[in-house]
Amino acid sequence: MTDRWLRSISVEEGRAEFADAVVRGLRLRVSPRSKKWSVVTRIEKKQKRIPIGDAGKVGLLDARKAANEILDQATDLTADAIAAKALGQDGDASLKRLCEDYVARMKARGQPSYSEYERALARSDYSFCRFMSEKLGRAAKAAEVTPRHVSEWLRLVYDRAPSHARHCRAYLHAAFEWALEAEFDYTSSGQSVYRLSANPVSATPAGAKSTARNRVLSHKELQTLWRLLPEAAEPRTVVCIRLIMAMGGIRITEVCRSEWSWYDKNWLTLPKTKNAREHALPLTQYAVEQFRLAKALAAPETKYLFPHQTDRNQSLLVTSIGKVARRLIEDFDLEPFQMRDLRRSFKTHLLDGEYVEEREIDIWHNHGQNSDVARKHYTFAEYKALKIRVAGQIDGFLKIIGV
Template identity: 25%
Template sequence: MKEAFAEYLASRDLKPGTVHDYKRHMVESFPDWQDRRLTEITRDMVERKHAKLGERSEARANGAMRVLRAILNFAAGKYENANGQPIILDIPTKRLSATRRWYRVERRQTLIRPAQLPAWWSAVDALESETIRDYLRVLILTGLRRGECARLEWKDIDLEGRTLTAPDTKNRSPHTLPLSTYLVELFRRRSKSSEGSRFVFPVGPRRANKDEDGHLNDARHSMAAVAEASGVSFTPHDLRRTFITIAESLDIPAYALKRLLNHKSGADVTGGYLVIDTERLRDPMQRITDYILKAAGVVPSAEIVTLRAESA
């Protein structure tokens, strides 16, 4: 299995985050199957493994079986016996579909609500790492995915043009966003203290949560500290949901919302004809930032006027 998995990864152009997740499944879900022949894996084994994994996490159990299915499908097309016949004639994961054993996992609907933003923002401010503080702020103010944000390089930030470009995205289309005034100042400050790294969010050589290229890769410990201090449990994708939910509440047009998230138009013929220039998103981005900063108590929600008592 481990050999087929290595060849599968080598044959596919997968996103770094996908590769990381697949490898994690191999380590956590299939440690006892690494040296097993693929032809020894039966439908009963798959069903039992899926049920066992599901006791801990139904979503992870489904994910593990999708990885196994991908490896088995690859092997069925790749490997043959001496007679030229496929060594795998049956894909054992079909048992899960035939018996309807796949877990029904609902899409997460969690996000940070406006009333929770003051406590969350204050807890982020209290973090020791300036890099992680800014990373979390950029996530909630741009709606970027965690990997897109973590891999940003300084060549992707145009402070003169006030734009940000995530070149390596989930749908493989570069994603350019205008920067709000708050983000422009944040990146200017970071550019003066990035320690010569090409990454916007680097980590020191002694930190364990870095990947081989030196950019931030795992902020779970800091996020847990924020959740404990604020009482607001969240994931990086919750910050993306918070961003777009606030955007929708501000009556930003639907096509602009798709462009802000870098979503494809799919079967939407009209959307396929629309070309929304980055500058058209500058006002929406500023409005979203302003709303979040006001809700978090970072800036006043209204002008404060001092009232003077009239003399008798």
């Protein structure tokens, strides 16, 4: 890092983080609207991020000096005391810090959904942190959040995307619940950090649970969807959705979060699925073609087959897939549908057309594997021939409907 580099560095979207090569642990987070210094270190056997300040007010030399002081104190003070001193708030942490701490915990635990939480809580233009800052005219403290604030924000989310409001409430509730547990953990020697006394999200209703959908896209609708995708999404997203279809409607997350290492010799091996088990599938011929296109569009230095457009350390967001469906509905007057309807649609058509038996498509979709002892202990080799047959049947179905 140099002063000249610091003045020139910028990002158009998302957020990037840079590590200083001079002072161990010094980090610079850059977003379209801000540049923030922080120190990442291990305190009390846990990784902690301690804010230093805005790069517009704290220069490189001062940031390095502050970072060295914090690192020197790390052996003598508790994590909470250091954070309180760095913030200058006597331990009263900001709302943004609470949200970022929770997201960092999710990321450290390898939970792939952390990016959705980060966008909803702290990063996007419609995030809760942004809402609270505009509401109060300054950065909000975690303890200042009230149920009315939560309700007003969720109303705005609901007006934009009704189905997303329930998810946003769950994200915010989980973050405050975690902070409360940390606040009142009597086994910890740390001091109070967030100054919370209750979870402000608990007072808001969770809303009605989504009912089971029965939407099945017709042959013609599947053909139209495949054809119109390039009109509604950028090339990598088009290939991702077509790969989902080419694989007979496997789960969206299994494709958009997949890594290059999961693909080998025309097989896709999912190391951990929804039922916490490894699942291997042969690529259909249609899927092989989409995989070749993904290679042609490959982004450098990323482990993901479909990386995020601006942050190569993240995969394509599931919410990005949902936006494509809404765009197609609005621009081409299609009957309302969701991308997750693809899974049901393929299973229905493959069964109704007698392409496969129910047991075969259940194995392909990784369903019903725990119904008896034989299935519970199935192996890759046991179902290899069956899966290859299903792959061929999916190819046949796609060809019949005119894809």
